[in-house]
Amino acid sequence: MYVVLGASGRVGGEAARALIECGAAVRVVLRRQEQGERWAALGAEVAVASIEDANAMADALKGASGAFLLNPPPLKGDPYARTEILGAALADAARRAHLPKAVVLSSIGAQHASGTGVIATLNRFEALLGGVAPATTFLRSGYFIETWSEVAETVISESVLPTFLDPAQKVPMVSAMDVGHAAAALLCEEWAGNRIVELGGPKDWSAGDVAAAFAEVLGRPIKSLLVPSEQRAALLSQEGVPAEVANALLGMYVGIANGLFMRQNESEHRRGATSLTEALERVVSLGI
Structure with missing residues (x-):
């Protein structure tokens, strides 16, 4: 039995589906019972628990041969304080459930404790969950x-790709589909101790490459437009992003610009199979 957190999200959902498709027994952990109907229809067991509730989470993890764990994206409040609470509760739950194997979602760049904005929360999350199971993999x-879906409407209507990333700077990008499939594959592997696996797409891409891929999907020229740093906070505020979350997100883009969103040489490096164009076709067609 594999337990999957975040099945209502992109990566957790892909991981759960991949495990179900290969015939594995799966238990998805959701915050609300009504979210579980479609998973039950696919044959998954459904548990209802909040990550910060160590008692409920320990029950959800009991009997698992492995689990996919994550720190959900911040929506409000202080992302750093929230990571301390969620990470401590989840680590406590996993230890009480005697979880034998864990795959923990993280990010490239999580080796840095500061200078990377919201990614630094994953540095702390890794520290809190290190050794949480005899076999623990941090999937960076x-x-x-799929993050580009946030500006897809503008791309479609105005033929412009607004970006906080330098259009010429290539960085590791990957489809959530590939991340979910990698998480499922890792859960089925055998290893001991802690390890780090870093996952990118078939190659690294820039925002300029994203604009070109959107152009291919839409059949017309798309221009990338770098949003000046002094305008970004106001844009996020207009989108309803709380100030503390916005500051953490903007710090991530500063870290990327400063070259901190990089793989570690000593980590295991893997690449997904989904091309940029294929992933963006899905974004446009499904509106995700």
């Missing part, structure tokens, strides 16, 4: 291609 993902 590249920048999710």
Whole structure:
């Protein structure tokens, strides 16, 4: 039995589906019972628990041969304080459940304790969950291609790709589909101790490459437009992003610009199979 957190999200959902498709028994952990109907229809067991509730989470993890764990994206409040609470509760739950194997979602760049904005929360999350199971893998993902869905409407309507990334700077990017499949594959592997696996797409891409891929999907020229740093906070505020979360997100883009969103030489490096164009076709067609 594999337990998957975050099945209502992109990566957790892909991981759970991949495990189910290969015939594994799966238990998804969700915050609300009504979210579980479609998973039950696919044959998954459904547990309802909040990550910060160590008692409920320990029950959800009991009997698992492995689990996919994550720190959900921050929506409000202080992301750093929230990571301390969630990480401590999840580590306590995993130890009480005697979890034998864990794959923990993290990010490329998580080796840095500061200078990377919201990614630094994953540095702390890794520290809190290190050794949480006799076999623990930190799956450090590249920048999710699906994040570009946040500006897809502007791309489609105005033929312009607004970006906080330098259009010429290539960085590790990867589809959430590949991250979920990698998490499922890792859960089925055998290893001992802690390890780090860093995952990117078939190659690294820039915002300029993203604009070119959107152009291919839409069949017309798309221009990338770097949003000046002094305008970014106001844009996020207009989108309803709380100030503390916005500051953490903007810090991530500063870290990327400063070259901190880089793989570690001593880590295991893997690449997904989904191309930039394929992932963006899905973004446009499904509106995700």
